[in-house]
């Protein structure tokens with residue numbers, strides 16, 4: 001990438017390169033997957049930490065909320081217990097006062113019992129009330145109407161006496177109410193109950209004793225709402241349960257307990273309330289619910305994010321792979337690639353293009369938009385025009401076009417260019433994309449082929465000439481030898497005649513022989529003439545192959561060959577065919593040969609280092625009447641011309657220009673121009689030349705237009 005445009009893949013790769021890679025400790029094919037693995041792991045590691053933290057947070061919040069809830073329940077229970085204790089204390093105090101009121105006025109035992117029964121009706125917690133004299137003897141007593149009398153007179157006197165005495169002794173000391181420890185009283189119908197005696201010392205002497213049923217005390221004195229959903233119990237200090245009321249514990253619930261002492265004079269007892277809440281108490285209130293809901297949402301978002309990250313990592317990996325693949329493709333193609341933005345600035349070049357022109361990617365991208373460094377100086381104006389037309393929105397042909405580029409070392413080379421608008425995803429054109437094919441090698445091969453063809457043609461021509469020469473020499477040897485021997489014979493005859501003054505008869509005989517020899521000489525000379533004519537006829541035979549051809553067709557036939565050489569020599573070709581030109585009547589092959597010869601001579605004349613602008617102009621037009629050969633005015637003529645911008649023909653060369661075998665080139669044969677003239681003249685036309693303006697030479701020749709032909 002170092003020599004190319006920084007592509008989007010660069011940051012990815014940079015991220016991939018870690019220390020190990022940089023140190024080159026690992027081989028490249030291992031380093032890449034390893035570093036990838038590491039970066040993916042690093043990413044996941046962060047996610048795992050985040051997930052763990054969120055889970056820990058959620059767990060803590062839920063636990064705290066649950067603990068808060070438990071505390072609240074416990075506090076509520078403690079408050080309830082305190083309330084219950086207060087209820088009990090107040091109730092017992094009120095009861096003691098009610099009892100005291102019973103004794104407010106002096107009563108006889110019968111009256112007292114009447115009043116006591118009323119009280120018992122109002123106080124279910126009392127089982128029995130007794131009036132006792134200071135010596136603890138029962139003066140009057142009343143039992144609760146709500147159950148069968150529990151105490152036998154006997155038992156009452158014997159068994160409970162100690163407890164009651166103890167309570168009354170305390171009452172006397174306190175001069176108020178005192179209680180006995182609880183004791184179990186069996187019931188007639190089975191079972192039994194815990195009972196506590198309360199003793200109240202009377203001002204006038206004697207005591208009032210009330211037996212409390214502990215269970216009924218709880219029922220009557222504790223606010224009913226405290227018993228709802230929980231169990232209220234009285235216990236001894238050692239934990240023995242004395243009495244309990246309220247709801248039974250349900251299974252699957254969690255128990256909360258609260259214990260409070262009720263310190264009554266003479267009777268130490270504990271009040272215990274057991275409450276229970278449904279288990280599991282995970283979402284006990286709105287706060288915890290809300291926290292839990294938010295936590296679940298958080299965890300869900302976390303999971304979604306993790307999934308998204310996973311997808312992203314995969315997409316990134318795919319993208320990196322496809323970018324690497326594309327880069328590998330761009331780097332390995334031999335076609336040069338170049339992208340330009342809409343301002344004409346080069347934004348991308350592939351290595352093939354850099355190699356082709358010899359400039360680095362940085363040099364190319366930093367180059368001036370109006371003058372690319374690989375444009376040959378002499379062609380720059382033309383390229384600038386083409387560039388401007390492209391920027392103005394000109395659509396290039398899809399077939400591509402040929403051009404010449406310059407390498408960094410100044411050498412020129414031909415390229416085939418394909419250009420297309422660069423259109424990005426949302427169908428917006430962002431510039432131009434071009435592909436370049438270096439034609440140097442192709443041209444070299446074409447040139448080799450052309451040179452080989454040319455050599456073949458030259459040798460073929462030479463062979464024909466040689467063949468013709470041997471034919472002529474062979475055919476002419478006989479008549480020439482005959483002529484020579486007849487001439488020698490004749491000379492001998494004349495000498496004999498001079499030496500011996502021969503007789504008239506002999507003289508007349510010699511004269512006859514001389515005449516015969518001369519006749520033979522004339523005959524052989526005639527034969528030699530016929531041989532030559534027959535060779536001429538070989539050439540003239542071609543007359544039969546004449547056809548009607550349009551000038552454009554003739555040019556079309558020779559242009560490929562001409563262009564081949566023109567490219568090699570850097571010659572620009574201009575072709576002008578006048579519109580409405582009639583076709584010419586000619587031997588197509590020979591005329592093509594003429595055009596080829598003239599064009600080739602013209603290009604060779606410009607193959608000089610001092611000539612930089614090389615131009616070859618081919619033209620076909622109607623011949624002005626003034627230039628038509630004498631006696632041919634009546635016919636229509638077409639004039640062909642071939643002009644170059646070489647150094648022209650100096651007078652020395654001009655004198656021998658059309659002489660066969662005259663040439664100034666080392667590899668030339670000197671037959672070209674003479675052959676051209678022969679061919680043109682065979683067609684009745686004229687081949688001539690003149691200096692071209694501003695410099696160079698212009699060869700022109702005329703050919704007859706086909707009779708009755710129409711313009712193309």
Ligand code: ADP
Nearest residue numbers: 601602605663664665668669670671672673697
């Ligand atoms: P050849 O091409 O084999 O040398 P030609 O008969 O075609 O033989 O040309 C003879 C000579 O005429 C050339 O060697 C060259 O010196 C000269 N000549 C022909 N055409 C031109 C031209 N267009 N400009 C200058 N000299 C020319």
